[in-house]
Amino acid sequence: MPGKERSVLRRHPWVFAGSVAHLKGRVRTGDTVDVLADDGRPLGRAAFSPHSQIRARMWTFDSEEIIDHAFFKRRVAAAVAARAVLPELRDQQGLRLIHGESDGLPGVIADRYGDTVVLALNSAGAEKWRDALVAALVQATGCARVFERSDSDVRGLEGLQARTGALHGSEPGAIVIEEHGVRLEVDVRGGHKTGFYLDQRENRLLAGRLAAGRSVLNCFCYTGGFSLQALAGGASSVLSIDSSSPALEGARRNLALNPQLDAARAEWRDADVFEALRALRKAGARFDFIILDPPKFAPSAAHADRAARAYKDINLLGFRLLSPGGLLMTYSCSGGIGLDLFQKIVAGAAGDAGVDARILRRLAAAPDHPAAMAFPEGEYLKGLLCQMV
Numbered sequence: 220m221p222g223k224e225r226s227v228l229r230r231h232p233w234v235f236a237g238s239v240a241h242l243k244g245r246v247r248t249g250d251t252v253d254v255l256a257d258d259g260r261p262l263g264r265a266a267f268s269p270h271s272q273i274r275a276r277m278w279t280f281d282s283e284e285i286i287d288h289a290f291f292k293r294r295v296a297a298a299v300a301a302r303a304v305l306p307e308l309r310d311q312q313g314l315r316l317i318h319g320e321s322d323g324l325p326g327v328i329a330d331r332y333g334d335t336v337v338l339a340l341n342s343a344g345a346e347k348w349r350d351a352l353v354a355a356l357v358q359a360t361g362c363a364r365v366f367e368r369s370d371s372d373v374r375g376l377e378g379l380q381a382r383t384g385a386l387h388g389s390e391p392g393a394i395v396i397e398e399h400g401v402r403l404e405v406d407v408r409g410g411h412k413t414g415f416y417l418d419q420r421e422n423r424l425l426a427g428r429l430a431a432g433r434s435v436l437n438c439f440c441y442t443g444g445f446s447l448q449a450l451a452g453g454a455s456s457v458l459s460i461d462s463s464s465p466a467l468e469g470a471r472r473n474l475a476l477n478p479q480l481d482a483a484r485a486e487w488r489d490a491d492v493f494e495a496l497r498a499l500r501k502a503g504a505r506f507d508f509i510i511l512d513p514p515k516f517a518p519s520a521a522h523a524d525r526a527a528r529a530y531k532d533i534n535l536l537g538f539r540l541l542s543p544g545g546l547l548m549t550y551s552c553s554g555g556i557g558l559d560l561f562q563k564i565v566a567g568a569a570g571d572a573g574v575d576a577r578i579l580r581r582l583a584a585a586p587d588h589p590a591a592m593a594f595p596e597g598e599y600l601k602g603l604l605c606q607m608v
Contacts, residue, residue: 249347266344270378276325364388427452433507443470534568
């Protein structure tokens with residue numbers, strides 16, 4: 220449609236249904252299509268998805284490039300090689316190898332845990348090229364196995380059924396990785412995302428460095444990544460809260476994997492975080508360092524208003540539990556909440572709590588989760604390190 224090509228010309232990889240004027244010929248789900256401007260100019264080639272509001276996802280902005288096995292071999296190899304540029308990523312046992320659109324592979328997520336690669340295919344085009352992607356990953360990494368975790372809700376929007384299982388090699392058993400000196404068990408079969416939150420790797424390390432001598436409260440702790448780094452960093456105590464009993468069981472197993480940590484300083488609490496924080500405030504509790512890493516409250520901009528209230532509430536409770544001079548590390552992984560809005564929400568929470576606070580750092584995902592310049596949606600994780608003045 221006239222003018223709708225502007226985003227593609229700026230190299231944004233999504234073509235929405237409302238931008239499509241005509242579809243020529245018989246096209247099946249996941250097929251590669253040529254994308255043309257309203258005046259007929261070629262814009263590139265994309266994967267077609269008839270069920271999604273994102274009607275096409277751009278494979279390439281070169282209309283002459285062929286989409287075949289060799290294409291995916293090149294793209295996967297480039298993504299793997301890009302991680303080797305940064306020294307801090309070279310020896311990581313848990314690493315994101317492919318970050319979807321930002322690596323030129325829309326809908327493709329690949330995470331490596333030791334010798335196992337976990338692959339999530341979240342778009343129709345990625346689904347169609349599963350075999351090519353697996354072959355390319357095996358060649359680029361030399362991994363022993365590739366396990367599929369294509370079970371996210373977004374597949375439903377693409378008209379795809381959930382799929383899990385071994386794609387190369389044997390079924391994975393128990394996987395343990397080491398992250399900045401802390402051993403962690405990864406459940407690639409049933410854990411969140413591909414088994415762990417690799418995007419918070421560097422932020423967990425920072426939390427550990429800040430925790431020395433402090434009483435720490437870790438909310439939405441999952442399997443205890445932040446908590447264990449805080450203990451490793453010398454926290455005087457760490458209270459970790461989550462509403463998932465299986466996650467807390469995993470956290471306790473992770474603590475047991477690290478006998479160098481003082482288990483007597485750790486407490487795990489199975490509770491609704493909002494209710495638990497209100498109870499702590501009522502009891503007069505105070506903490507020197509609070510970590511708020513909640514689940515996604517706003518999957519899209521349509522949920523932003525409701526999510527903003529939840530973020531406001533959780534940060535208000537956090538500020539009210541913070542000791543004078545204390546630190547608050549707070550995050551949003553909601554795509555529908557931008558950094559500017561998130562900062563306003565946190566500032567509003569501080570104001571309502573009647574405290575003065577300042578931002579020491581703005582936080583983001585680890586560098587193996589890059590964000591393409593033309594694809595701001597890829598920068599989903601945002602965080603603030605605040606200090607009560």
